Amino acid sequence: MKFEGKTAKDVKIAYIGGGSRGWAWLLMSDLVSCPQLSGSVYLYDIDREAAEHNEIIGNKFNDIEGAVSHWQYKAVKTIGEALDGADFVIISILPGTFDEMESDVHTPEKYGIYQSVGDTAGPGGIVRAMRTLPMIEEIAENVKKYCPKAWVINYTNPMTLCVKQLYDTFPEIRAFGCCHEVFGTQKILKAIYEKNTGETIDSHTDIKVNPVAVNHFTWLTTATYRNQDLYPMYREFCEQHHETGAQDGGDDNWMNNSFSSGEKVKMDLFLRYGVIAAAGDRHLAEFCEGKWYLASPERVSEMQFALTPVSWRKEDLKRRLEHSAGLLSGEKQPTLNNSGEEGVHQMCALLGLADLVTNVNIPNRGQIPNLPIGAVVETNATFRADSLNPVFAGEIPASILPLVSRVCAEQEMVFEGIKERNVQKIFAAFVNDPLVTCGIDDAKKLFIEMCENTKEYLTMFNWENL
Secondary structure (H helix, E strand, O other), X not given: OEEEOXXXXXXXXXXXXXXXXXXXXXXXXXXXXXXXXXXXXXXXXXXXXXXXXXXXXXXXXXXXXOOOOOXXXXXXXXXXXXXXXXXXXXXXXXXXXXXXXXXXXXXXHHHOOOOOOOOOOHHHHHHHHXXXXXXXXXXXXXXXXXXXXXXXXXXXXOHHXXXXXXXXXXXXXXXXXXXXXXXXHHHHHHHHHHHHHOOOOOOHHHOEEEEEEEOOEEEEEEEEEOXXXXXXXXXXXXXXXXOOOOOOOHHHHHHOOOOOOOOHHHHHHHHHHOOEEOOOHHHHHHOOOHHHHOOOHHHHHHOOOOOOOHHHHHHHHHXXXXXXXXXXXXXXXXXXXXXOXXXXXXXXXXXXXXXXXEEEXXXXXXXXXXXXXXXXXXXXXXXXXXXXXXXXXXXXXOOOHHHXXXXXXXXXXXXXXXXXXXXXXXXXXXXHOOOOOOOHHHHHHHHXXXXXXXXXXXXXXXXXXX
């Protein structure tokens, strides 16, 4: 890698999960849209053919209108080839297939347990973690072997536990987890301010926030625009719209273009606890008591968000495979589409080309004093040349501390159970999850069935004592 003024050339990125049909193309778009960086992306995936297809597609991005930098894509046979000498490592993997995810999400419905996402919290999130963390452990060991000084950017869920695993396996790793959920809440605040004042804000990043807590259950203790406190405007908005939802008709259709929910969960949580919840309603609902927002499909509909069936994901994959075939044949051409993620901006900052303050998931080193040291938390952090430092976020407010502490404790317990391959400990966390509203006997039946459905990926666990 070499620097030329405010640009970096010959940057090497290792993309683990590089056969992705979808997010990989957004990353390709982000990279060729950034004039400050150029280099190579080494694609590694257990589905070698998918990575080879993305090699062809990625190289086509260099020639499209609007591309301002050049990247060479190369699919490789081994993870070592991808990681060797890498400056950055991107982890974006699907642990298993959508068949396993179908079990994660829908098997609990037999017991009246509904999940809107099923990849982070609830019974689905726990079983997904059992599949995922051994894979992340192997990746971390290889980072230690081939590129110990690389910056590792994780996009895989469950985010908190994946980042925890990276640091547990390789304590000196330079890793962080990225999630765009906070950006959505910044956009809501931007829209509310613009509607109230008639002024236009250039970007949601102009809304300055202080995120705290854990991924997908993140909260904003402050929100300002040019030092103006946005809490009073947000409170007024919630008081006006919490019953009808932000997508109710009339003058509020400005919300329809940007958000797929009526934000009623978010508003309800604010009016309950006085703190702005900063993730999408689908995620927030899964961290709350099961009867609050996910008691039934009818309750979900009433709260104006959605259950995402895995059948939809399977159909969407078919569409993406068709799109991939079109890109490979030349029938379709790649296009520039901003991913909405900040990964490329973070790379620029870590290379010393700019400074950046944004939310990330890293171990707690005291940035949140009333959560355990070492637990992975989501707060702002400062990105500068070859350094990433958490911003002191302050304590979790007392009104939401019981909710957040419970989530944090459960995540720590699940992690320890997976690390020890101790299914009893994992089940103890499983049965105490707020979404597991059935009795303990049914909870055990459910846990065993979900694990049986994904047993191909759980051979490392000891099942004798369950």
